[in-house]
Structures are given as structure tokens and as C-alpha cells.
Amino acid sequence: MHRRDFLGASALALTAALLRAEPAGRRLTVAVIGHTGQGNYGHGEDLVWLKVPRTMVVAVADADPAGRAAEARKLGGVRAYEDYRTMLTEVRPDLVAICPRHVHEHHAMIVAAIAAGVKGIYVEKPFVRTLAEADEVVKLCADKLVKLAVAHRNRYHPVLDVVKQLVASGEIGELKEVRVRGKQDQRGGGLDLWVLGGHGFNLATLFTGPAVSCEATILVEGRPATKADVHPGDEGVGPIVGDEIRARYETKSGIPLCFDSKKGDSTKGSAFGARLIGVKGVISLQVDEEPLAILERDGRKTPITTAGLGQPEPLADIKLLNGGHLGAVRDLLAAIEEKRAPLCGPLAGRETVELTLAVFASFAVGGRKVALPLADRGHPLR
Numbered sequence: 001m002h003r004r005d006f007l008g009a010s011a012l013a014l015t016a017a018l019l020r021a022e023p024a025g026r027r028l029t030v031a032v033i034g035h036t037g038q039g040n041y042g043h044g045e046d047l048v049w050l051k052v053p054r055t056m057v058v059a060v061a062d063a064d065p066a067g068r069a070a071e072a073r074k075l076g077g078v079r080a081y082e083d084y085r086t087m088l089t090e091v092r093p094d095l096v097a098i099c100p101r102h103v104h105e106h107h108a109m110i111v112a113a114i115a116a117g118v119k120g121i122y123v124e125k126p127f128v129r130t131l132a133e134a135d136e137v138v139k140l141c142a143d144k145l146v147k148l149a150v151a152h153r154n155r156y157h158p159v160l161d162v163v164k165q166l167v168a169s170g171e172i173g174e175l176k177e178v179r180v181r182g183k184q185d186q187r188g189g190g191l192d193l194w195v196l197g198g199h200g201f202n203l204a205t206l207f208t209g210p211a212v213s214c215e216a217t218i219l220v221e222g223r224p225a226t227k228a229d230v231h232p233g234d235e236g237v238g239p240i241v242g243d244e245i246r247a248r249y250e251t252k253s254g255i256p257l258c259f260d261s262k263k264g265d266s267t268k269g270s271a272f273g274a275r276l277i278g279v280k281g282v283i284s285l286q287v288d289e290e291p292l293a294i295l296e297r298d299g300r301k302t303p304i305t306t307a308g309l310g311q312p313e314p315l316a317d318i319k320l321l322n323g324g325h326l327g328a329v330r331d332l333l334a335a336i337e338e339k340r341a342p343l344c345g346p347l348a349g350r351e352t353v354e355l356t357l358a359v360f361a362s363f364a365v366g367g368r369k370v371a372l373p374l375a376d377r378g379h380p381l382r
Contacts, residue, residue, distance in 0.1 A: 027053075028119070028333070031093035032060040032075065033084045033109055036067025039100030039235065042124035045151055046075065046099050048325040054333060055095065061087040084109060088116035095332075098123040103194075104236030107133040110148070114140050120336050121148040122329065125198055127349030129238050131357060131377040134350035141346050149332040149342035150349040152202040154287050156327040158306050158315070160206065163276075163283060163293050166309065167207060172278030172297065177256045178204040183272045188263030189218070190240030191233050193359060197259055198352035199287045200274045202344065205351060207276055208257045211249035214358035215369040218242035225363065230381050239381035240360075247359045249372075259359070290319055 030049045034041040041047075049055045057075045061084035062068035072080035081087035088096070096113040098106060103126045110128070113121050127150050128134050141148050167175055180200030182192035205211070218225040218241055225242045233240035243263035251257055266272075273287040281297030283304070291313065293304035305313040321327040328344070335342040354374060361370045361380040374380075 027056045028094035029091070030055050030057045030095045030097060031084075031087055031091050032057060032071070032078075032097045033087075033099060033113075034060065034062045034067070034071055035100045035102070035105065036062055036064035036071075038063075038105070039102030039124070040067070041071065042099040042101050042151065043153075043325075044323075045097050045122060045124055045325060046071065048329050049095075049097065050075070051320070051324070051326060052329055052333075055329075058093060059087050059091045085112050088112055088118075092116060093118060095120045095122070097121075100124060101195075102236035103127075103129055104238075107137065110137050111140065114144050114146050118146060120332050121146060122151060122325075122332055123148065123349075124151045125349075125352070126194055126237065126356070127198075127346075127353055129236070129353075130379050131350065131354060131374060134346070134353050135377060138346045138350055145339075147332060147335045147342055148346045148349075149328055149335070150344045150346070150352075151325065151328060152199055152344050152348070152352070153322055153325055153328055154199060154285070154292060155202050155206075155344040155348070156331055157292050157322045158318075158327070159292050159304060160203075162304055162306060162308060163285070164206065166295070166304065167276060167278070167283065171281065171295065171309070172276065172283055173280030175207060175255055175276060175278050177258060177277050178208050179275045179277060180204050180257065180259045181272060181275075182259075182261035184261050184263065184265040186263065187234075188261050188265060189243035189245050190360075191235070191237065192261040192263075193245055193259065193356055194233060194237040194240065195235060196272065196287075197261065197356060200259070200272075200285075201257075201352045201355045202348060203285050203287075204257050204274045205251075205355075208249075208251040208255040209253040210351065211251050211257060211355060211358070211372050213250045213369050213371050214247060214355070214362050215367065216245060216247035216359040216362040217367055218359070218363045219244040238379050241363060241381065245359060247362070249355065249358070259355075288323060290322070292322065 059079040061081040098109045107128045182196040230241045247259040249257040274285045276283040291303040295302045364380045
């Protein structure tokens with residue numbers, strides 16, 4: 001497909017999905033799963049439901065006694081459980097919020113929620129640890145008609161409609177590549193790739209389409225990483241390697257996608273997010289910032305809002321829509337009502353896991369190019 005054709009081929013319709021009124025009907029019950037000390041309650045995935053008139057939190061599960069009691073009070077005195085499986089069996093909620101930032105429990109929590117007959121699931125990123133886990137969740141959601149949304153919250157930002165239109169109309173000229181960077185703080189390298197790279201990937205592939213290959217260079221203190229450098233990563237991500245990563249993906253559209261992260265390289269000009277690089281200009285997508293999108297052209301930086309290029313943002317609650325997960329939850333409820341996929345569903349979640357693991361798969365074969373989808377659905381570093 002020609003690059004311009006790809007960019008103009010599919011309208012996102014994000015604004016319509018996120019700003020419409022919530023579907024009418026009875027209030028949907030929500031059960032919250034957290035784990036104090038093991039990722040806690042993510043970035044507010046527990047509290048967003050209190051701002052949604054259509055939903056009602058009825059229970060919380062947390063293996064930590066003190067954390068469980070505190071969270072139950074925070075959620076309005078709801079029933080509290082030590083074991084999330086017991087909670088799901090007894091409460092039978094309509095919706096489940098899987099909140100821990102640590103990823104190692106996500107798969108089991110998702111499977112248990114689906115087995116309990118839920119209509120929808122909202123899960124903190126990263127999605128799951130391996131492609132085998134992702135494949136199972138994708139199949140279960142399809143078989144059981146469960147709508148699952150991943151908390152890559154910037155994917156739900158309504159300004160992406162405007163950005164897509166600007167790129168398709170040639171505002172930055174022909175799109176030549178998309179570059180993704182992590183936060184490049186103390187987690188720079190392998191952990192940054194896992195925990196934060198997914199945010200950038202999830203935005204980038206809206207413009208590049210799916211990747212077909214990956215080749216990566218991984219360094220440790222400036223030297224090529226070896227198998228001896230592989231070690232367990234924090235936040236339940238499994239084995240990782242490297243404090244510096246440079247990866248390049250070829251995509252079906254022909255637009256290259258690159259990822260970079262170096263520990264301690266969080267300097268001005270290397271912002272966390274994705275950069276759409278065209279022959280006439282660049283659009284920066286700044287993860288979790290407002291404005292999310294900025295056009296850089298002719299020596300000027302111009303904010304992009306839902307009203308258009310250089311216009312004041314008309315949505316007073318834009319930070320709540322994006323950073324507060326409200327847009328994501330509204331989309332999940334609409335997906336259930338309309339019997340469609342959420343904007344960032346299990347397929348999109350699996351894509352970010354595959355792009356992450358492809359870097360380690362390339363390392364495992366000496367930095368050579370590996371084809372996507374990956375044939376090995378386990379973890380390349382095990």
C-alpha cells in the first residue's frame with residue numbers, strides 16, 4: 001500500500017467515540033483488582049469508575065491486608081477480598097479493573113475475569129508477559145465476547161483524529177519514519193522498553209501499520225551486551241538485558257519505525273513519546289502531556305488541539321479524558337454497547353508486546369533481523 005493511501009485509509013473517529021454520551025441502561029458493577037507492593041493500583045485505574053455515572057464499584061481485591069483496607073475505604077466502603085478469584089466468583093461483576101503496574105499477574109487475572117463472565121476488562125499496561133499469554137487472551141475474548149481495553153491511555157486521545165488528518169493531507173510532507181523514545185531515566189534500556197516503550201509503539205503503529213521485521217543493537221555501559229548480562233527485570237517483566245537499545249522495524253506501509261532508549265539520557269529534545277518525521281516537518285506526540293501533539297516546522301512549534309492546528313483547546317476536561325482514563329472507559333462502555341472492538345483492545349495490546357519482545361529476539365540471534373510475527377511465542381531470553 002502506498003504510504004499516503006495508508007495514512008488516509010482509515011478514519012479513527014476517536015473524538016466521536018470519546019465525547020459521546022454514555023450508553024443508556026442500568027448501572028454496571030465494577031470489581032477492582034490491585035496488589036499493594038506489587039504494582040498497587042496503577043495510575044488511577046481504580047478511581048476513574050467513581051467519575052462514570054454508568055458504573056458502580058462494588059468490591060476490591062488485594063492480597064495485602066493494609067492496602068486492601070485502605071483501598072476499600074477509598075472506593076467508598078466496598079466489600080474487600082484477599083483473593084481476587086473468590087471476589088470474582090462471589091460478586092460476578094459486569095466489569096473488572098486490573099490495576100497492578102507489575103505485569104506478572106495480569107494474564108491470570110484476565111483469565112479469571114473472563115471465566116467469571118464479565119462483559120468488559122480494563123487492564124493496566126504492559127498487557128501481558130509473553131505472546132503465548134497474549135494469544136490466549138485474544139482467543140478467550142473473541143470466544144466469550146468479552147471487551148478488553150488496555151490502558152495505553154494516549155491511544156484514546158481525541159486529538160489523534162486531527163493528527164491523522166494533518167499527516168494524510170501532507171502537512172509534514174511525505175512521512176519518512178516514526179521514532180519512539182522511552183523516558184530514558186534510571187530504567188533506560190530493557191526496562192524502559194517494557195514499561196514505557198509500549199506507549200510510543202501504540203501511537204506509532206497508527207501511522208506505520210504493523211511491523212514485519214526487527215533488528216536491534218543492545219549495549220551495556222557502551223559495550224555490546226552478552227548473554228551474561230541478561231537479568232530479571234523489575235515490575236514482573238521477566239528477563240531483560242541492556243541499558244541502551246537501538247531498534248529498527250520495517251513495516252507493511254514501508255514507513256520505518258525506530259525505538260531508542262539509553263539509561264540516564266533524559267535530556268531536552270529527546271522527549272518520551274513518538275515523533276512523526278516528514279520531509280517538511282515533524283509532529284511530536286508527547287506521551288501523557290498536554291498538548292499531546294506539537295507540529296515542528298519552519299523553526300516554529302505549533303500546538304495541535306482537537307480544534308486544529310494552533311487553535312485553543314476547546315475541551316475543558318481534556319486532561320481527565322486522557323490522563324484520568326475517562327476517555328478509555330467511555331470507549332470501553334461504548335464498545336460493549338455497540339458490539340465492537342475497543343480502540344486499544346487485545347490485538348493492539350498483543351502488538352505492543354510483540355514489538356517489545358522482538359528486540360530481545362533479535363538480541364538472541366546476535367542482533368540479526370527477525371521476522372514478525374515471531375514464531376516463538378514464549379520469551380526470547382528464557
